[in-house]
Amino acid sequence: MAPKRTTVRDLRRQNRSTLLSTLFFDGPLSRYELSRRSGLSAATVSNVTGELVDDGLVVEAGSVDSDGGRPRVLLRVNPAFGHVVGVDVGETGIKVELFDLSLTQLAAFDHALSPSSPAAVASLIASAVRDVVTSAGVDASTVLGVGIGVPGTVEQGATAVVHAPTIGWDGVRLEELVADASESAWPLYVENGAKTQGQAEMWFGAGRGARHVVIALIGSGVGAAVVTDGGVYRGATSSAGEWGHTTIMYGGRPCRCGALGCLEAYVGAEGILDRYRKARGRELPEGDEQSSVAALIEAAARSKTAARVLEETAGYLGAGIANLVNLFNPERIVLGGWAGLALGAHQLDRIVAATRAHALRHPYEQISIQLGRLGPDAVAVGAATLPVAALLDRAADPRKPTSPDLSVELGVPERSTRVF
Amino acid sequence: MAPKRTTVRDLRRQNRSTLLSTLFFDGPLSRYELSRRSGLSAATVSNVTGELVDDGLVVEAGSVDSDGGRPRVLLRVNPAFGHVVGVDVGETGIKVELFDLSLTQLAAFDHALSPSSPAAVASLIASAVRDVVTSAGVDASTVLGVGIGVPGTVEQGATAVVHAPTIGWDGVRLEELVADASESAWPLYVENGAKTQGQAEMWFGAGRGARHVVIALIGSGVGAAVVTDGGVYRGATSSAGEWGHTTIMYGGRPCRCGALGCLEAYVGAEGILDRYRKARGRELPEGDEQSSVAALIEAAARSKTAARVLEETAGYLGAGIANLVNLFNPERIVLGGWAGLALGAHQLDRIVAATRAHALRHPYEQISIQLGRLGPDAVAVGAATLPVAALLDRAADPRKPTSPDLSVELGVPERSTRVF
DNA sequence: AGACTAATTTTAAGTCGCAAACTAAGGTCC
DNA sequence: GGACCTTAGTTTGCGACTTAAAATTAGTCT
Structure with missing residues (x-):
């Protein structure tokens, strides 16, 4: 509750942090370029980077010609720090x-x-x-x-x-x-x-450069990482983003969390396979979840039942994504998790269409839906x-x-x- | 994208803001108390408040005995500024x-x-x-x-x-x-x-003192204001919080937004009355929405149909609130809007029970559900x-x-x- | 009146970022 | 090859800021 006091020392800390972060994310940069990007004066950049170099956090990394003047010395975060x-x-x-x-x-x-x-x-x-x-x-x-x-x-x-x-x-x-x-x-x-x-996708994957992103993760279960204003949103007690257990079908399928109609019961791998099993009327071949889902996707080319299960899945998933769009108004949705990537690879159009059908026009127009870029x-x-x-x-x-x-x-x- | 630079001038601005805000929200306070709460030294508080008084933003407001020393002079924001x-x-x-x-x-x-x-x-x-x-x-x-x-x-x-x-x-x-x-x-x-x-409830109503709150507003339509870390959450293009158009019943009732199964189609006043009309099998008496909803609530004491419609409404609403709880993990939910207040007054227990049934245990345990305190x-x-x-x-x-x-x-x- | 207590204000010192002046390091032109 | 230009980075002088400590102020208690 007590507002945080601000001392003159925090200035330097903040500017150190700003410059170091800029160097970390935007690669080797000259002091000149740092000054331009941060808005800090060249003098301050020189001071602060001097400290960072003294502390071993930053090292010089070659130099670059400067159209007829003193060459720029590049700085970068010291990977060996x-x-x-x-x-x-x-x-x-x-x-x-x-x-x-x-x-x-x-x-x-x-x-x-x-x-x-x-x-x-x-x-x-x-x-x-x-x-x-x-x-x-x-x-x-x-x-x-x-x-x-x-x-x-x-x-x-x-x-x-x-x-x-x-x-x-x-x-x-x-x-x-x-x-x-x-x-x-x-x-x-x-x-x-x-x-x-989600943070990994933000730093190195499909989330780079955006400030409002939801990373939807679908595996055996379903979760999400919500990034707002560049930071992972945690809520009051860090359990925010439990997307898998939002109700998408009131009174619907039982979920392992005990509630009815959770999104996870429809689009989690377990839920998908169970729906497929029921639609098929008989047991699936032996195998772990990942291979069973792969088999389902492959079967969709021949089997109407399999195709219908996948279509329905895309519909549910689109509605679930639309809920995220309406509530969080992100600029980007990243679909990840092994099942999410598998579904996305074959059904992305359908998923996007279902999202459009369920989201409000205005927030929908802001988003792009992408697949995650990072592996396991x-x-x-x-x-x-x-x-x-x-x-x-x-x-x-x-x-x-x-x-x-x-x-x-x-x-x-x-x-x-x-x-x- | 450019990180914000921080200059020594921002310090003063920030400390002015901190002190002024503290005075605004926590009423008349002495300089001494301000120093304690803000962590700023007495000297700085004296300086900054001196400026604020000179600028006319703050005025002295009597004094208070101090257990045998110089009395504390109270300061408060000048309402006439x-x-x-x-x-x-x-x-x-x-x-x-x-x-x-x-x-x-x-x-x-x-x-x-x-x-x-x-x-x-x-x-x-x-x-x-x-x-x-x-x-x-x-x-x-x-x-x-x-x-x-x-x-x-x-x-x-x-x-x-x-x-x-x-x-x-x-x-x-x-x-x-x-x-x-x-x-x-x-x-x-x-x-x-x-x-x-929502902001009004945060400053003067049921949201005071909390930092993570969702204010759910139910009238003819359904909306929400999401407060995260003390600030209204806007998302990328300020259209976040469109709770009314989240899907709660995949493939369900048509909503005026064009989609199927939106929460608003079930718990918005229009949706409630329409469901009541259908359940009753005949038209409702003439009247505007507010009086019709009031009549429905009153009828629930005698009519099984009316009671069932309200019960169902509480169920849908609880599931909708549970979605907010699971996604945002707030510490408090405030139920407002004229229809929300009317429903809450008669069905709060049921709504809370439905929320518990649909929310994950951990985030559910963090919240308290309250009625809004502000009027129209x-x-x-x-x-x-x-x-x-x-x-x-x-x-x-x-x-x-x-x-x-x-x-x-x-x-x-x-x-x-x-x-x- | 004098001692005592506690809230403010004043003072002296140290930090910070900035603008301007200055140095470094290269190229161009003759 | 030297005068001169261009650009990058550093040093200097300054005003603004917060702080700790000392001084002052305004009451209470005996």
Whole structure:
């Protein structure tokens, strides 16, 4: 409630952050160009970049002719300033990947995960992170933080609390568990996997350049990451964006969440296959969800039943997307997730048509609907962006608190929420 | 795209704004208390408030004993610093109200409005504003701005463009039309009526103190104002929050927007009455929508049909609210609009139960569902808050551009978007 | 009246960004 | 090859800002 005070020190912090972020996203730039883009005077740019270079965050990267004058010296974020780790906790396994600051992958580990206690998962995460760091020959002290994407909602507070019904977690203090299981005191960032995947699409995929985007993710379940004004929208307790459990057919099919008529019950892989099974009147061939959905799409070329199920799916999905369009008025919709990409590849026209039929004309005219561009590693990459976002936001090593006294006074360790 | 530069001047502006806003919302406060709340040093508070007093924005307001020391001098926003006008453009008439800076109503005019051209409406607005100002004996030069709430979406840009299908407006540049029809050059703020009403509930009604709120408005149509992080959410082109036209029953009742199964077709007054008509099998007695809905609610005590229609309505409405809960994860839902208040008064328990049935447990547990507290003037009051918000945001007379050169350079006149 | 307390104001110091002057590093022209 | 131009980046001097500490002000208590 207390409005945040603004001191003269925040100026510099903010300008550091602005310049560092610009360098990060828009590649090597000269000081001159930085001045032009940020509106800051050349003098200030010179000062601030000087500091950033002294701190090792930024390095010079060659120079470029300048139409008959002193050549411009290019600056860029130092990829070797530090490393970040992204963890994707899935329902059947965990992925751990190590990146440098430019999010170039240096090493990756996969671990199968049989259902086990949160503490066991936490200690697996801790040891896998340590392994991936040592296996890449990276000095542990250069790791700036570890981002963890989990399949459930994450309450951000003094410590992150995870609710993930699909893996039986309810109120798991994952951040504490992992910290206890680790020897190193790397900052941990726990976030919903759909949100980390969305962030990855924003930074490196189909969301680049836009400020209002909804990334719709369809796999076995259905979720969404809502980006408003360039930042992932979290709501009051970080569980915003539960698109899969919005009602699209009042009184309709039962959903695994217990309610009736959720979107997920119609367009989630499980829902699609179940509808196909019913329409077909007999069991599907054996196989996991991904291959069954692929088989369904392939069958649509010959089978009227399969084609009709897919058409209906496109209709439901379009209506669901239209709801997002009407409520959030984004400039772009990104359709992702393995099932979303599969459906999109064969039914995008139909999906778009159904969206148009259900959305209001004005917000509909603003959007473009695109397929996601990132592969199955997007959750881990997105998780790894979390410590990077903290770095860009503070323009300083995220491991050192800006002002220890203040954070004690506030009671809650400050954590970045803006990401872009 | 260009990140905003921050200069040392912005510091003072921001601190002025912080202190002025604190005084506005939290009533008379001493400098000492301001220092405590803002975190600013006593010296800065003294400096800044001194300026604000010199500028006439703030006045002293008595003093309070201080347990045996120098008494605290209370400060408050000067209600007489200026006046603001709120206009509610409805489908059947316009309301124009004049307020002082503390949003105390000084005068009000109502005009019936038969369907007429946008230009005619604009000139009626212009003359009604002039009339209400002169009739209250207020000096025209003290009017800080005019807020206009309209029944449609408003694209905010260089000039506001209104799309309001219910009154036949499509792409009306209302701001320009009103400016042309006025002699005075008061700043105009055009905004969707649901959003202004939501803002009124946030400042003075059931939304006070919360930062993530959805104000659901049910009248003849259905809309919502979504407040995220204390500010009204607008989306990419300001048409966010079109809750009424989200699909809740795929393939269901036709809606006046042309789509099938919109929430509005089920819980908007028109939709309710139409469903009642069909359930009853014969025409309803003559009467306008408001009295017909009142009659329906009254009939529910005796008539099973009427009771069932209301129950069903509560069910649909609860599912619609649950969608808002799942997507936005607010801390509070405010149910408003004349039909919303009428339904809420008699069916709140049922609505809450239906919401619980359709929402995910975690976000559901965060919310409280309340009835709106403001009456039919809320749209006009909310419209009048727009120039006040601009004043608080800039902590300076909103009629004078902060820096004319800069706004020319930017191409677009800066307009406040944060409101709280 | 004098001591004491607590709210403001004044003062001195340090930070910040900016405009203008200045330096660096290259090219062009003769 | 040297005078001169062009463009990039740095240094300098200045005004604006916040802060901590000291001073002042305005009451209460004995």
